[in-house]
Amino acid sequence: MQSRRLIEMVINDLKLWASYKVEVNHLTENLYKDESPVEFILLHRNPNVKPSQKVTITIENSTNFTLKTSDPENSNPEYSFSSPISTTLGTWQLAPTASLNRFIGKTIVINIDDPKSVVDVYQQNLIVELKDKLESSAVDITLKDQIPQRGQDFINYLITLYNKNEVLEKNRKTKSTLDFIDQRLDSLAIELNSAEKSVEDYRRTHGLTDVTLQSQSYIQSAQANEGRLNEVNIQLKVINDVEAYINAPNVSDKTVPTTLNIGDQNLVALVQSYTDQQRERARMLATTPEMNPAFEPINRQIASTRAAIKENVNNIKSSLQVTRKELLTVGSRFRSSIESLPGEDRELTALRRIQASKESLYNVLLQKREETALSYASTLSSARLVDMAYVLPLKATKALIPFIAAMILGLLIPAGIIYLRDTIKNHVTSRRTIEKLLPTAISGEIEEARLRSQIVTDDINEKMNFTLVEQFRSLRTQLYYLHDTESKGRVTLMASSVAGEGKALLLPIWV
Numbered sequence: 001m002q003s004r005r006l007i008e009m010v011i012n013d014l015k016l017w018a019s020y021k022v023e024v025n026h027l028t029e030n031l032y033k034d035e036s037p038v039e040f041i042l043l044h045r046n047p048n049v050k051p052s053q054k055v056t057i058t059i060e061n062s063t064n065f066t067l068k069t070s071d072p073e074n075s076n077p078e079y080s081f082s083s084p085i086s087t088t089l090g091t092w093q094l095a096p097t098a099s100l101n102r103f104i105g106k107t108i109v110i111n112i113d114d115p116k117s118v119v120d121v122y123q124q125n126l127i128v129e130l131k132d133k134l135e136s137s138a139v140d141i142t143l144k145d146q147i148p149q150r151g152q153d154f155i156n157y158l159i160t161l162y163n164k165n166e167v168l169e170k171n172r173k174t175k176s177t178l179d180f181i182d183q184r185l186d187s188l189a190i191e192l193n194s195a196e197k198s199v200e201d202y203r204r205t206h207g208l209t210d211v212t213l214q215s216q217s218y219i220q221s222a223q224a225n226e227g228r229l230n231e232v233n234i235q236l237k238v239i240n241d242v243e244a245y246i247n248a249p250n251v252s253d254k255t256v257p258t259t260l261n262i263g264d265q266n267l268v269a270l271v272q273s274y275t276d277q278q279r280e281r282a283r284m285l286a287t288t289p290e291m292n293p294a295f296e297p298i299n300r301q302i303a304s305t306r307a308a309i310k311e312n313v314n315n316i317k318s319s320l321q322v323t324r325k326e327l328l329t330v331g332s333r334f335r336s337s338i339e340s341l342p343g344e345d346r347e348l349t350a351l352r353r354i355q356a357s358k359e360s361l362y363n364v365l366l367q368k369r370e371e372t373a374l375s376y377a378s379t380l381s382s383a384r385l386v387d388m389a390y391v392l393p394l395k396a397t398k399a400l401i402p403f404i405a406a407m408i409l410g411l412l413i414p415a416g417i418i419y420l421r422d423t424i425k426n427h428v429t430s431r432r433t434i435e436k437l438l439p440t441a442i443s444g445e446i447e448e449a450r451l452r453s454q455i456v457t458d459d460i461n462e463k464m465n466f467t468l469v470e471q472f473r474s475l476r477t478q479l480y481y482l483h484d485t486e487s488k489g490r491v492t493l494m495a496s497s498v499a500g501e502g503k504a505l506l507l508p509i510w511v
Contacts, residue, residue, distance in 0.1 A: 037103035051114030155389035444475035
C-alpha cells in the first residue's frame with residue numbers, strides 16, 4: 001500500500017496535484033472537491049516548463065472568469081468556463097461546479113504541483129502498520145492531511161485500488177494459466193489424434209480387432225485345419241491301401257482294405273464289387289482249372305473293375321494331395337499368425353498405452369481448465385475492509401501546540417541572542433563581569449562622561465549629570481570606610497594599567 005506506483009495512481013486519479021485556495025477576511029482557506037467553485041482539467045502538460053505552477057483567477061459570473069497574468073499587453077484576459085486555454089503550463093480548462101455561484105467576484109488560487117513531489121509528500125505522511133504484529137492480520141492506515149475529506153478520499157481510494165490491483169493480478173495469473181492450458185490442450189489434441197491414428201493404422205495393417213478373440217479364432221481355425229488335414233491323411237492312407245490292394249498280383253493273399261473313410265461311394269462300390277469278383281474266382285479255382293474257358297468272363301470283369309478302381313483312386317488321390325497341400329499351407333499360415341500375435345499384441349499395447357496417457361492428460365487438463373475458468377469468473381480480493389476512513393478528532397494538546405511553540409520561540413530567541421552577545425563580547429560592560437572574573441572587591445562605579453572641568457562638582461551648576469556626581473560621592477564614602485577604624489596605614493594607592501584612565505580625577509576626592 002505504500003508503494004510509489006499505487007500512490008501515484010491515487011494522486012493522478014483523484015487529481016490531488018491540484019489544490020484550490022480562496023482568501024476570506026485576509027485569511028487563506030483551502031477548498032476541496034465540491035467546496036471548490038471550479039475543477040482544473042489538464043488537457044496537455046508542457047514538458048519544457050517546470051511542473052509546479054500557480055493559476056490565479058477571478059470569477060466574474062456563472063459563465064466567465066478572469067485569468068491573472070504577467071503579460072502587460074494582455075492583462076487579465078477573460079475566458080469562459082470549459083473552454084481550452086493555452087499557457088506556459090500547457091493546455092487546460094476550468095469546469096464549473098455546483099458551488100460556483102457562492103464564489104462570484106472572489107479570487108481563486110489554483111496551485112498545480114509536480115505529481116512526483118505530491119507522491120513523495122503522501123508517501124511520507126502515509127503510515128501503514130499492523131494492529132498487532134504477533135497475532136492480528138489487520139492493518140491500520142493513517143494519513144496526515146490538512147483537509148480531512150481529502151485524506152479520507154485518499155485512503156478509501158487507495159484501498160479500492162489495492163483490492164482492484166490484487167484482483168487484476170490474480171486474474172492475470174489465472175489468465176496466463178488458462179492460456180497455457182489452452183495451448184497445451186491444442187498440442188495434446190494433435191498428439192492424441194496422432195496416437196489414435198497410429199492404433200487405427202496398426203490394427204488395419206495387421207488385421208487386428210480384439211487380440212484375445214482373434215487369437216482364439218486363429219487357434220480354432222488351426223485346430224479345424226489340423227482335423228481336416230488328419231482326415232485327408234487318413235483318406236490318403238486308405239486310398240494308398242486300396243491302390244496297393246488293387247496292384248497286388250495275388251489278391252487272395254491280401255486283406256481287403258477298409259473303405260469307411262472314403263467319401264466316394266462309387267469307389268466303395270467298385271472295391272466291394274472287385275472283392276466279390278475275386279472271391280468268386282477263388283471259389284471257381286477250387287473246382288475248375290484256371291485254364292478253363294469259364295474263367296474268361298470273370299477275368300474280364302475283374303480287369304474292368306480294377307481299371308475303374310485305379311482311375312478313381314488316381315483321381316481321388318490327386319484331389320486329396322492337392323487338398324492336403326492347401327491344408328498344410330493354411331496350417332503354416334495359422335501357426336505363423338499365432339506365433340506373431342504376442343509381438344503384435346505387445347506393439348499394439350504400447351500404442352494403446354501412449355494413447356491412454358495422452359487421453360488421461362487431456363482429460364486432466366480439461367478438468368483443470370474448468371476449475372481455473374470458475375476461479376477466474378469468481379476472483380475476489382483477499383483483503384477485507386473493516387472500517388471506512390474517518391477523521392480523528394484533534395486532541396487538546398495538539399491544539400495548543402502552536403501557541404506553546406510560539407511562546408517558547410518568543411522566549412528562546414531573545415534569550416539566545418542575549419546569551420550569544422554576552423558570550424562573544426570582548427570588553428567589560430557591567431560590574432558583574434568584573435566580580436565574576438576577579439576576586440577583587442569593588443567599592444564604586446563611575447560612568448564615562450565628557451566634562452568641561454576637571455572637578456566633577458564644578459559642573460553641577462551647569463546642570464550636568466547629577467548621577468555622576470552622586471557616584472563620586474558614593475566612592476568617596478566607600479574609600480573613607482575602606483580602612484574602617486585603623487589609626488595607622490590609612491593610605492590608598494590609585495593605580496591603573498595605562499595612563500589617562502582617570503586617576504587624577506579621583507585624587508582630589510581623597511585629599
